[in-house]
Amino acid sequence: MHKLASLLFALGLAFLLMGLAAQLPLGATPMGIGADILQRTPSEIGSANIVTAVVLAYRGIDTLGELTILFAAATTAGMVLSPAGGAAVRKAREDAGLVLRAGSDLLFPLLLMVGFYIVLHGHLTPGGGFQGGVVLAAAFFVSFLARAEKQPSHSCLSLIEAVAGAAFIGIGLAALLGGGAFLQPLLETGSVGALISAGSLPLLYLAVGLKVGAELASLLAHLAE
Amino acid sequence: MTLNPPDLITILAAGSVGLIAIGTIGLAVSRHLLRLVLALGLAEAGANLLLVLAGYRWDAVAPILTGAAPAGAMVDPIPQALVLTSIVIGVGVQALAVALMIRIKAAYGTLDIRELKVLLERDICAEAGIVPPSSIHRPNYQPPPGTALPARVASTGESA
């Protein structure tokens, strides 16, 4: 009986939502602000990836909020998992199998390079701080899994995290102190498509990438203890 | 028979609505905490798909300037920026839920949401020093053997 009730509830909810979605003008939604941004980005921001321009320049404080949400989640998870403040007793871990050890030796440099590539080319190709940060965290985590003696130094990771977060806000405040508005894109925009272009956006995404990478590495290390 | 563009969009809208519905059902019905967290992830994925769909144009290309003159109309970049944020929020909440589940399993020994509610109610009543309400649907609920109930809860249980 229970299953039947949940099935009916499912069909009813799906029918209601489908009725709602059918009315939406999907595919031809009004694009007032979006079209405006598409025109202005090449000249005003100079970043080839327009989504990065929206994420860091037009809606920069959203990304700061996003960064802080990840910081809050990682801090709370760390607090819940090791209330004694990081001095959790580490169970003796033996080395992983040969495959993982050999694999991690090969993968670690590659993952590091891919991670930094994604972060540094955030304003040119799809990708950016968040995606690159996850790849960097995966790089550190693979090497942590493979070798037993490799202990993640939480203090160093939290230092990177704090410095990167402070750098993101620092660049924003520099714009504010320099007479502009908070998180106003600084430096000249350069030519669209060049590596050194879109002013301070690559620096912001570098700060985001380092912070996300350090946070998630320490979160995974906490979970894996 | 060939499907023309509007069908593509209705298929995707049905997909996003289906994901939200499946996620909501999972939240309403499932008993295991991990399944609740997975269902929440599904519902968020569905909402993200709907938001990206809100910015989609049938004949438009991705909003990346590839040097050549922009080929045709471009897709609306704003929903994509919003979904970037909401995906990472979803995974942050999920990591927090997993951390809490580990602590709950260590303390209460169960991950069943209904048993947890009963144990939580007994724990709060024990801490406040009152008799747990008999209206709990399984009055003489005995936690599964081997669950290490916090000592005080066990003691007041006997004395009440």
Place this chain on the structure above:
Amino acid sequence: MNSLVLPVVLPLLAAFLVQPVRHVSSGLARWFGPAVLVLCAGLLTNIAMTSDANPVTANIGGFAPPLGIVFYADSLALLFALVVPLFALLLWPRASDDRVSALILLLVGSGTGLAISGDLFNLFVFYELLSIACIGLVASSHTPRAYAATLRYLLISGFGSVLALVGITLVYTQTGSLNLAHLSELAPVHLANPLGLAAFACLLIGFGVKAELFPVNAWVAEVYATAPKRVSALLAGVVSNLAILLLLRLLLLVFDQPEARQILLVLGLIGLASGELAAWRARDLPRMLAFSSIGQLGLLFIAMSIPGEMGLIAALAVALHHLLLKPALFLLAERWSGSLADLAGAGRRAPLAAGLFTLFALSLVGVPPLPGFWAKLVLLLGLAAQDSALAQTAIAGVLLITVVEAHYLFRLVGLLFTKTEHSSVPHRGGDLALASLFGVLLLASMPLLPALADGLAWMAGQVADVGAYRALTLGGAQ
């Protein structure tokens, strides 16, 4: 140099830097958090002073509003933005290690941002940040029951954020914009249809999790009972009022339709009834106060449903009264967190605490000289002004529920002052000083009621003036 952004950004920067400051010097780390809060409160009072009562705006990134995000602070937003750091300073949790002080700083930064931001998705991001900071603070009591209550709270607020996201999608597909001022221009044309109402319902329930709205307030009793009492005071007082301010701004600017107000009235009435009856049945003080806070916020939703400036004045009066009263009651709950039966005769040994509780109970129920009475009076007058049948039932409901509220509050007051020879209540030192500070504030507000009433009326006028909001933000002031 427009400094409206600093009260939001500095707490976030301080939250990032709490760990390194601990490495530098542990003495400094203890005072780092409170010092930043004092700085933010100073900045906000400076803005309030220099703006001589007309709203202040700040464009983030220097982009004009419909394109970029704008911070808009009128007198109401500044009042709430000022309350957040002050209450966080007063209610700073005692056993605060670095991570708890970082979470408090995040709560202040996101709370201030929620009060003054003018963009729909930006409000969603600050709301999520506020929700995760609250979850962290509740879990900071490190007891198994806190973890269980926190996980249920996390799941409900996760579901709320899904609904809020669907609401934002519906609004974006209809209007193509996220800026509240721009939306208030487009709303009468695009959002006046049933789809707009569906968007409002999704946003209301999505953002209603923190405002303890009826369908999504199952978490309230457990979380306030298991969290540290100072955190419960902060959550029940400040955070729920911030969520109410967010919903009020959405209602005024974007969804100014009669059906939307009817939804609010019905949900408020259900919340009021269910909250107060559950409080009447509760058998320990923290949960009784938690359910009574659901009831109070139900009353606030009813006040918000009254159209026009009268409704605004009622909503502000009830909100500020709730803001003052609920933290004080939770501080008293720390002293008497045991079962109600054990409190017999507790008043004999703690006369000041019992006296304060009686004062707060009187004001909560609405006994004439106290401000609680005036708030309820304005509410009932507002309801009476509408001649719809729903408003009449609301009046009957509010009066009936006040009787229930009076019963369970004065039952406890009577219990406090009964003569019993022995008393088994172990006395924990509660924050008597803080509770008495709130009591003094409450008493001090009595002679100033006329001045307060004019201030509220002027503030309500400024908030209701949507045209000025639109002109200033879209006018592109720097």
Place this chain on the structure above:
Amino acid sequence: MMAWMVLLLVALMLGAAVLVLVFDNLVAAIAAASVVSLLLSLVFVVLAAPDVALTEAAVGAGLSGAVLALGLRRLGLIDLIKGENNA
């Protein structure tokens, strides 16, 4: 042609989503959730949203899969060495 492919993608995604709730073995449920994320990131590619596709793949399939699997190991629901698991 493209619409047929999208129909297949969405059908597979919804099937995997139902499997997440139906599987009684939790490791399989987590795998199904990662499959949903992966197929969703393919759908995002179809929707001309490469940034979002990369994020969904890296964060949804990769990170949340890793976090859930580690969580399960800490919960003792899967025993990596012996490989069998008790739901």
